[in-house]
Amino acid sequence: MNEVQAAAALRAENLSVRLGVRTVLDGLSVAFEAGRITALCGPNGCGKSTLLRSLGGLLKPAGGEVWLDGRPLGGFAPRERARRLAMLAQNPLVPEGMLVEELVATGRYCYTGIGARPGPEDRAAIERAIERTQLQALRKRDLVHLSGGERQRAFIAMALAQGGRVLLLDEPTTFLDIHHQVEVLTLIRDLAREMSLTVVWVLHDLNQAAFFSDEIMLMKDGRIRARGAPETIMQPDVLEAVFETPMRRLTVDGEAICLPRMAP
The missing domain is CATH 3.40.50.300 (P-loop containing nucleotide triphosphate hydrolases)
Known part of the structure; x- marks a missing residue:
């Protein structure tokens, strides 16, 4: 090598x-x-x-x-x-009825499994990702109601939550x-x-x-x-x-x- x-x-x-x-x-x-x-x-x-x-x-x-x-x-x-490793595809699918913080939380599925309740470490990772992408004020917003730039920030936060x-x-x-x-x-x-x-x-x-x-x-x-x-x-x-x-x-x-x- x-x-x-x-x-x-x-x-x-x-x-x-x-x-x-x-x-x-x-x-x-x-x-x-x-x-x-x-x-x-x-x-x-x-x-x-x-x-x-x-x-x-x-x-x-x-x-x-x-x-x-x-x-x-x-x-x-x-x-x-x-x-x-996290990958964001071009123009990712926006799940209907999903809030920003819910999308970010899916980044922890590789630790918790799908649908499991996040633990303290998972919640801390989700909060860090939301803060780093400046989404605090948008965390309760439906993804479909975001601008294109805001939505992309939400997907970036999801990727960051993976760690x-x-x-x-x-x-x-x-x-x-x-x-x-x-x-x-x-x-x-x-x-x-x-x-x-x-x-x-x-x-x-x-x-x-x-x-x-x-x-x-x-x-x-x-x-x-x-x-x-x-x-x-x-x-x-x-x-x-x-x-x-x-x-x-x-x-x-x-x-x-x-x-x-x-x-x-």
Whole structure:
């Protein structure tokens, strides 16, 4: 095991995944260092969400292995895995008639079992999650009556209540306006710093990925085409090779951003 593998909270080795007759990932190896935020970016259909779902154990690989905390992911019982790793899917289903605090409490099912009364440790974890996501005033609200940003905070609180150190998020800002996008991304980044979480998220907005992540991994055709710190990845030549779109780099208020170069 090399130093990168030893420091990884989550990694994949020679991972191959097929969806129907299509091979989406073929022999992909990648490691995610503990306590860092990594953005998976790339064109539609490049394999970002497939990789994320495979890392979370939702897709069974055709070959290779995913490792969590130095152990094969397949060796964890579902409840034990949920105590170490939480995953939020894109646009999660909102249970009808469920209150915010009830949703957060479901994050403890991996300890208590479904429907069991939470104990003192569970209640403390639920309260911490509600407080960290600033949901105290909304805890008795029905989820269907929340704004998109508030609802996403509730699901993040549910994931935090699980108590794991790895958080996987598939496009956590989908359908949110720009204000709530920034609100959610800021919350996750701040929680990751405070709690030393390992975060892997799929993001479409490259500039948001650069601002809120420690590193960016660019994918194309099921392969990793570039990976590094945002200042390394946010270069026109690097992005053009992946997105096949002319790009330009600008500096706005001291911040470097990249935008498509529009045709006249």
